[in-house]
Structures are given as C-alpha cells and as structure tokens.
Amino acid sequence: MKLLRFAADMMARCWRASPGRTLIILIAIIVQFSSSIVLAVLQRTIVDKAGSHLLTVVAVAGVGLALAMTADHAANRIQTNLRATVDTRVAYALAHDLAIWATTDPQLDLYDRPDVLDRMHRVRAQHRSLVGLGWSVILTAAVSVNLVASLVLLAQISPWLIGVAILAVPPLILSQRSRRHLQSAIERSAPAERQEARLHALTSNPEQAAELRISRNEATIDDRCRTLWQDAQGMLRQGHLRAGVTSYAGSLIFTVGYLCSITLTLVLVIDGEATLGDLALVLGLGETLRWRVFGVVASLSAVTDGARVAREYLLLRQQYEHALRPERAADPPDRLAAGIGLRGVTYRYPDHQRPAVDSVTADLPAGSVIALLGENGAGKTTLVKLLLGQYTPQSGQITIDGMDLQSMDPRAWATRCSGLVQDFAKLQGPVRESVAAAALRPLNRTEIRTAIDDAHAGPIIDGLPDGLDTRLGLAYGTANLSHGQWQRLALARGLTRTTPLLLVLDEPTSALDPEVEHQLFDSFFRRARQVATTHGAIALVVSHRLSTTQDADLIIVMDHGHIVEVGDHTALIDADGRYAELFRLQSNAYR
Ligand SMILES: Nc1ncnc2c1ncn2[C@@H]1O[C@H](COP(=O)(O)OP(=O)(O)OP(=O)(O)O)[C@@H](O)[C@H]1O
Incomplete structure (x- = not known):
C-alpha cells in the first residue's frame, strides 16, 4: 500500500x-x-x-x-x-x-x-x-x-x-x-x-x-x-x-x-x-x-x-x-545564564569497542573561554561534536542552562553554534557567497568584509582578481586558495553569526603560520569576549599549542575519552600534573 x-x-x-x-x-x-x-x-x-x-x-x-x-x-x-x-x-x-x-x-x-x-x-x-x-x-x-x-x-x-x-x-x-x-x-x-x-x-x-x-x-x-x-x-x-x-x-x-x-x-x-x-x-x-x-x-x-x-x-x-525528531521542539535560550553541563556523557562510534568520550562530567560556565587539550585521539573533537548536537550520547546528558539538549530542536541549536570545525567545508563559488553561506540573514558587502577582516582574511581577498566576486575553487577554474587560506575563509563564515551561544575553534593552527595564528586567536578571543557579554556565550578552543590557550578561563585536559584535569593555567601548573608536564615540554621546545 x-x-x-x-x-x-x-x-x-x-x-x-x-x-x-x-x-x-x-x-x-x-x-x-x-x-x-x-x-x-x-x-x-x-x-x-x-x-x-x-x-x-x-x-x-x-x-x-x-x-x-x-x-x-x-x-x-x-x-x-x-x-x-x-x-x-x-x-x-x-x-x-x-x-x-x-x-x-x-x-x-x-x-x-x-x-x-x-x-x-x-x-x-x-x-x-x-x-x-x-x-x-x-x-x-x-x-x-x-x-x-x-x-x-x-x-x-x-x-x-x-x-x-x-x-x-x-x-x-x-x-x-x-x-x-x-x-x-x-x-x-x-x-x-x-x-x-x-x-x-x-x-x-x-x-x-x-x-x-x-x-x-x-x-x-x-x-x-x-x-x-x-x-x-x-x-x-x-x-x-x-x-x-x-x-x-x-x-x-x-x-x-x-x-x-x-x-x-x-x-x-x-x-x-x-x-x-x-x-x-x-x-x-x-x-x-x-x-x-x-x-x-x-x-x-x-x-x-x-x-x-x-x-x-x-x-x-x-x-x-x-x-x-519532531518531539524535539524546544528552542535554545536567547542567552546563556548558567552554562552547559555534561553529566556522565559517553559516546562510542559504531563498531568501536572503546568509547571516544567516556563518562565525561563537567560544567562549562556561561561567558567563559574554555581550552580543550589532549593528545591525538583523546576525544576532543568528538566532545565538540556532542556539544554541537552532531552526535547523540549513548548515555549521560548534556544540558543547556539546565535544559536537556535532547529535548531541543537540533536545527535550532545548530543555528546558535558557530566558529570553525576541523572538517570545515571549502565552499566553491564567489567569495561573498562562500562567506555569507552560514549567516542567518542576507548580508551586505560591508558585513561580509567585516567578517573577513575579523578572521584576518582581508589580505587574501585583496590579492584575488575580482575581490569579493572572485569565484573560488578548481570547479570554476579561476582562483584556488591554500588550505590555510580556505580555513580563514571558513572562520570568516563562522564569524558572520552574531548571536552564538557556543563558539568553537577546533584545531585551527595546523595550517597557519605563527603570526596569522596569533592574530586569529586574538580576534577569536575578542569575539568570544564580546558574545560572552551580550549572550553569555561559551567559547571552546581545541588546540595543541598551549601558549595560545593559557589565558583561557578554564582548561580541560582529556585522555582516552576521559577528563583527567580541569582548572585554569595557574592551578594546573601548581598541580604539576599532565598539563604542567606538557606545558614545560612545549616551552622548552619553542624557547
Ligand atoms: N567518524 C569517526 N568514526 C569512527 N571513529 C572515529 C571517528 N572520529 C573519531 N573516531 C575515533 O574516536 C577517537 C577520538 O577521536 P577524536 O577525533 O575525538 O580525537 P581528538 O582528541 O580530537 O584527536 P586529534 O587531536 O587527533 O584531532 C579516536 O580513536 C578516533 O579513531
């Protein structure tokens, strides 16, 4: 029938x-x-x-x-x-x-x-x-x-x-x-x-x-x-x-x-x-x-x-x-008052024996900048995806100001998340369309240019034959960008959203030179502080470069899917644990 x-x-x-x-x-x-x-x-x-x-x-x-x-x-x-x-x-x-x-x-x-x-x-x-x-x-x-x-x-x-x-x-x-x-x-x-x-x-x-x-x-x-x-x-x-x-x-x-x-x-x-x-x-x-x-x-x-x-x-x-899930109809709050809570959150990929994120419990206070650290495969990106609502925990609960993320409309939550993820898209086509693609309303050229400048991508666009109108990508045969340049455009796209509750910067440094990296973190933290004031937004930075994350309000260290250390830079150095050891190693290496 x-x-x-x-x-x-x-x-x-x-x-x-x-x-x-x-x-x-x-x-x-x-x-x-x-x-x-x-x-x-x-x-x-x-x-x-x-x-x-x-x-x-x-x-x-x-x-x-x-x-x-x-x-x-x-x-x-x-x-x-x-x-x-x-x-x-x-x-x-x-x-x-x-x-x-x-x-x-x-x-x-x-x-x-x-x-x-x-x-x-x-x-x-x-x-x-x-x-x-x-x-x-x-x-x-x-x-x-x-x-x-x-x-x-x-x-x-x-x-x-x-x-x-x-x-x-x-x-x-x-x-x-x-x-x-x-x-x-x-x-x-x-x-x-x-x-x-x-x-x-x-x-x-x-x-x-x-x-x-x-x-x-x-x-x-x-x-x-x-x-x-x-x-x-x-x-x-x-x-x-x-x-x-x-x-x-x-x-x-x-x-x-x-x-x-x-x-x-x-x-x-x-x-x-x-x-x-x-x-x-x-x-x-x-x-x-x-x-x-x-x-x-x-x-x-x-x-x-x-x-x-x-x-x-x-x-x-x-x-x-x-x-x-039509039953998931709740809208996210307009601004965060308390923050995001994780209680025993566990996620295991299909056909994997070990959970990538294992019984994670943490409080991410509203308006804070949080650094997520850990070795390759520690579960950082998976935790970010859980917070973005891209994965559903098999057990445990994520709450947004006390409201279960599972009761929230996933698309509505997605519109309140922003930033740069590891698997960012290289959206081919005119620069202005590529940058405006995540905005929730039509943007004029000035707004597009502001987002590009905020992501320190201005010089890239200025070097293109038709500026904002240049068609990017091999599919059009006009201009292609380096991986790091694409990454900065993706960040510009993320920055076009002005009311996020969760701002993410996942592993941005791999394709960037130190100066651009410094500028990029600088502008990201500036934006984070701005939306923290206006919307109580939480900014989450995943990075292996500890020098750039030491100013975070809270540092979370992960290992094998677990949270092993939580605190600010001073507290974690005093504790002389995994973070202190990693920090010493990196300081010596970059001296
Ligand atoms: N899409 C996927 N399907 C299956 N397994 C995955 C997938 N993504 C990640 N994993 C596995 O989950 C574990 C945690 O991966 P995750 O990417 O969260 O770690 P990470 O800490 O972000 O690592 P890195 O620093 O290398 O980015 C790893 O063992 C990885 O193999």
Missing part, C-alpha cells in the same frame, strides 16, 4: 514536472496496448471474408502487420523521447531530496554507519528506477489488460489455448528469481564498489593528489583498487550469469508453449473446427502475446526493482525524519 502511494507520488511528480508530456505518454501507452488487439480482430475478420484467396490473405496480413508495427513503434518512440525529459526532471528533484536529507540534518551519527552509506550509494546509483516506478505500475496494468483481452479472444477458438497463459507463469517466477540473483549480487558488490570509487576519487582529488604522488604509493592504491574492482565485478558477473540462465529457461518454456498453441490451431483448422481467420488471429496475436507476456514480466520486474529502491529511499526518509 505504501509502495502504491509512493508510485502515485512519483506520477504526481511527473505531472508537476511536465503535465503536457505526461498526458501524451499516457495516451501513447493506451494506443500501444490497444493496437495489437484491434488489429488481430480486424485481421481475422478480413481473412475469413477473403475465403481461401491466398494473395488477399498475405496482403491483409502484411498491411495489418505494417499498421501494428507503425502504431507500436510510434507509441514506443513517443514514450522514450518524452519520458527522457520528464524522468530527468523528476530524477533531479529526487537527487535534490537526498542532498537536502544529507545536509539539513545536523546529526552526523547516521553518516558514520556503513549500512546507511551503502544505502545512499544504492539509492543514488539507482534513483532512475524510483522515477520509473509510477510508469511501471501503469505499464503493468496496461499490459495485463491487453493480456486478458488476448486470452479471451484465444479462448473463443479453444479453451486449451488459455494454456499459453499458464505457461507464462514459469517465466514470471523465473524472471523474479533472476532479478533476485542480480540484486543480491549488486548488494554484495556495493561496499567494494563504494570503496573502489572513493579510492579512485582520492587519486584524482587535487587536494590529496600531491601527497599521493610524493609518497609514490600509486602501485599500492592501484592494486587495492584493482582487487576491489575485481571482487565487485566477480560478484556481479556471477549474478548476471545466474540471472541470465534463470530468465532464459523461462523464455524457453513459453516459446515451447507458443509452438504448441499454433500446432493445436492448425489441427483444429484441418478438422474444420476453426477457420483460417482463427489461425491468422493465433499467429498475429500469439506473436504479440509472447511479447505482452514478457511485457508483464518485465514491467512487474521493473515494479519490483523500483519498489526495492523505493523501500530504501523511504527508509532514508524515515531515518532523516527520525533524526529531526
């Missing part, structure tokens, strides 16, 4: 995409499926009236065949041509849905799951069968009506000829089985195909290409790609072979049945129980009937294919709707 509703929705989308073309395609389907019946009946009448004049029989059969072929061909061409346009428009709308689902949802949990990634890959690769689902249901109905009408005509000659319909059942069953073989091969090969595609994309991605070329590991990558590709192709080949043999067996059974029905009619004609016109009808109808039976099988298979992809598409939609 759900799938029929989905098919109807696809037809409604076709209608909205192009009502005129959709109407003409529907008329073409009716013409195509009624022409064979009309012509077969016409053929029988003319042959019977022509008596035994062989020449007339051949002439009429020839004209009938030509007419049938012309109507069939014309209807077919119309459908193919017009459907190309209609289907492309609907396919674009579906691809748009998928892109929106992947980006509107602030939660990242789903995108760490290989099963969800595989599902997205399959739906993207086969989204044309989704568009075809509505048409396939209509074609199945049309071809079934045609089949029943043909069988009624045949039964008038001899009820035995209905046996042809019974012989259509094995090809139907075998064709479904054949599809299943193919589908299971596609599903088994999807992970290998996805990995291979990603590895290959890596080699042609300009950002990673340089490292790959210097490390001269193309042979290893190539071997890995080839192995993955061969694995996937092996599975697909096996699936195609099994599917081909199974469906060919079905065709063979029907062909034998068709030959038997002609022989039976011949015997009836010889015995005087059927006319030559009946034989012409069986020959004409039988030939097209054969294709109609396969038509039923093919359109049913297309329905099955479309239904399978539709089920996956609906699952993605359901996951997306669930992620948005």
Whole structure:
C-alpha cells in the first residue's frame, strides 16, 4: 500500500514536472496496448471474408502487420523521447531530496554507519528506477489488460489455448528469481564498489593528489583498487550469469508453449473446427502475446526493482525524519545564564569497542573561554561534536542552562553554534557567497568584509582578481586558495553569526603560520569576549599549542575519552600534573 502511494507520488511528480508530456505518454501507452488487439480482430475478420484467396490473405496480413508495427513503434518512440525529459526532471528533484536529507540534518551519527552509506550509494546509483516506478505500475496494468483481452479472444477458438497463459507463469517466477540473483549480487558488490570509487576519487582529488604522488604509493592504491574492482565485478558477473540462465529457461518454456498453441490451431483448422481467420488471429496475436507476456514480466520486474529502491529511499526518509525528531521542539535560550553541563556523557562510534568520550562530567560556565587539550585521539573533537548536537550520547546528558539538549530542536541549536570545525567545508563559488553561506540573514558587502577582516582574511581577498566576486575553487577554474587560506575563509563564515551561544575553534593552527595564528586567536578571543557579554556565550578552543590557550578561563585536559584535569593555567601548573608536564615540554621546545 505504501509502495502504491509512493508510485502515485512519483506520477504526481511527473505531472508537476511536465503535465503536457505526461498526458501524451499516457495516451501513447493506451494506443500501444490497444493496437495489437484491434488489429488481430480486424485481421481475422478480413481473412475469413477473403475465403481461401491466398494473395488477399498475405496482403491483409502484411498491411495489418505494417499498421501494428507503425502504431507500436510510434507509441514506443513517443514514450522514450518524452519520458527522457520528464524522468530527468523528476530524477533531479529526487537527487535534490537526498542532498537536502544529507545536509539539513545536523546529526552526523547516521553518516558514520556503513549500512546507511551503502544505502545512499544504492539509492543514488539507482534513483532512475524510483522515477520509473509510477510508469511501471501503469505499464503493468496496461499490459495485463491487453493480456486478458488476448486470452479471451484465444479462448473463443479453444479453451486449451488459455494454456499459453499458464505457461507464462514459469517465466514470471523465473524472471523474479533472476532479478533476485542480480540484486543480491549488486548488494554484495556495493561496499567494494563504494570503496573502489572513493579510492579512485582520492587519486584524482587535487587536494590529496600531491601527497599521493610524493609518497609514490600509486602501485599500492592501484592494486587495492584493482582487487576491489575485481571482487565487485566477480560478484556481479556471477549474478548476471545466474540471472541470465534463470530468465532464459523461462523464455524457453513459453516459446515451447507458443509452438504448441499454433500446432493445436492448425489441427483444429484441418478438422474444420476453426477457420483460417482463427489461425491468422493465433499467429498475429500469439506473436504479440509472447511479447505482452514478457511485457508483464518485465514491467512487474521493473515494479519490483523500483519498489526495492523505493523501500530504501523511504527508509532514508524515515531515518532523516527520525533524526529531526519532531518531539524535539524546544528552542535554545536567547542567552546563556548558567552554562552547559555534561553529566556522565559517553559516546562510542559504531563498531568501536572503546568509547571516544567516556563518562565525561563537567560544567562549562556561561561567558567563559574554555581550552580543550589532549593528545591525538583523546576525544576532543568528538566532545565538540556532542556539544554541537552532531552526535547523540549513548548515555549521560548534556544540558543547556539546565535544559536537556535532547529535548531541543537540533536545527535550532545548530543555528546558535558557530566558529570553525576541523572538517570545515571549502565552499566553491564567489567569495561573498562562500562567506555569507552560514549567516542567518542576507548580508551586505560591508558585513561580509567585516567578517573577513575579523578572521584576518582581508589580505587574501585583496590579492584575488575580482575581490569579493572572485569565484573560488578548481570547479570554476579561476582562483584556488591554500588550505590555510580556505580555513580563514571558513572562520570568516563562522564569524558572520552574531548571536552564538557556543563558539568553537577546533584545531585551527595546523595550517597557519605563527603570526596569522596569533592574530586569529586574538580576534577569536575578542569575539568570544564580546558574545560572552551580550549572550553569555561559551567559547571552546581545541588546540595543541598551549601558549595560545593559557589565558583561557578554564582548561580541560582529556585522555582516552576521559577528563583527567580541569582548572585554569595557574592551578594546573601548581598541580604539576599532565598539563604542567606538557606545558614545560612545549616551552622548552619553542624557547
Ligand atoms: N567518524 C569517526 N568514526 C569512527 N571513529 C572515529 C571517528 N572520529 C573519531 N573516531 C575515533 O574516536 C577517537 C577520538 O577521536 P577524536 O577525533 O575525538 O580525537 P581528538 O582528541 O580530537 O584527536 P586529534 O587531536 O587527533 O584531532 C579516536 O580513536 C578516533 O579513531
């Protein structure tokens, strides 16, 4: 029922995409499926009236065949041509849905799951069968009506000829089985195909290409790609072979049945129980009937294919709707009064044994600047993502001024978070659009320029041929930026939000030279103090450079997912623990 509703929705989308073309395609389907019946009946009448004049029989059969072929061909061409346009428009709308689902949802949990990634890959690769689902249901109905009408005509000659319909059942069953073989091969090969595609994309991605070329590991990558590709192709080949043999067996059974029905009619004609016109009808109808039976099988298979992809598409939609959780409707406070609380917060990535963040309890006071320190893999970025609402803790609770983050609308919370994350986006296109993309209202050029200056990105833009209007990124072929320059533009984007409650700066220093780093921290802390006063905002800085974070109000040191030390710089130096040791090491190294 759900799938029929989905098919109807696809037809409604076709209608909205192009009502005129959709109407003409529907008329073409009716013409195509009624022409064979009309012509077969016409053929029988003319042959019977022509008596035994062989020449007339051949002439009429020839004209009938030509007419049938012309109507069939014309209807077919119309459908193919017009459907190309209609289907492309609907396919674009579906691809748009998928892109929106992947980006509107602030939660990242789903995108760490290989099963969800595989599902997205399959739906993207086969989204044309989704568009075809509505048409396939209509074609199945049309071809079934045609089949029943043909069988009624045949039964008038001899009820035995209905046996042809019974012989259509094995090809139907075998064709479904054949599809299943193919589908299971596609599903088994999807992970290998996805990995291979990603590895290959890596080699042609300009950002990673340089490292790959210097490390001269193309042979290893190539071997890995080839192995993955061969694995996937092996599975697909096996699936195609099994599917081909199974469906060919079905065709063979029907062909034998068709030959038997002609022989039976011949015997009836010889015995005087059927006319030559009946034989012409069986020959004409039988030939097209054969294709109609396969038509039923093919359109049913297309329905099955479309239904399978539709089920996956609906699952993605359901996951997306669930992620948005309508019951999470609370709005964040206008300004923070108390701060953010973490109570026993634990998060473990799928298929990981150890939690990345383990029973973390802490209070982040409103209006404070907090530094989050720790070795690689200590869980800092994961904790930041939990605070941004991108992950849901498996246990424990995060509260915003006492309100559970899980009761809050994740999108509303996302709009009150800002800054620079580790996996920042390099938004290609005009500079002004790239910078204004996170603003919650349209920005004028002065506001865009202010955000750029705040991120110390002014000199970068001044050096570009068209300033704010320069199109960035290799996709446009005009100007590209260094990683550090892209990073500063991403920070400018983060600074366009003027009312954040949580301001994040995650590991910004890796791509920056010391002077820019100093300027950047300086302006970030200035902005942090400003929004701390106006909105009680909390600023969270993740860094390995302790000299830049020592002025933070609170320093949190993490290790293996746990918080191991909390305090300000003086308190932690006095405590002479992990922080003091790290600070001494870095001071000596930079002396
Ligand atoms: N998307 C992910 N899927 C699976 N595991 C992940 C993912 N991101 C991080 N991890 C794992 O979680 C642990 C904590 O990673 P996290 O990135 O939070 O550490 P970090 O302290 O920010 O490290 P770094 O200083 O290197 O950025 C690591 O063991 C890492 O392998």
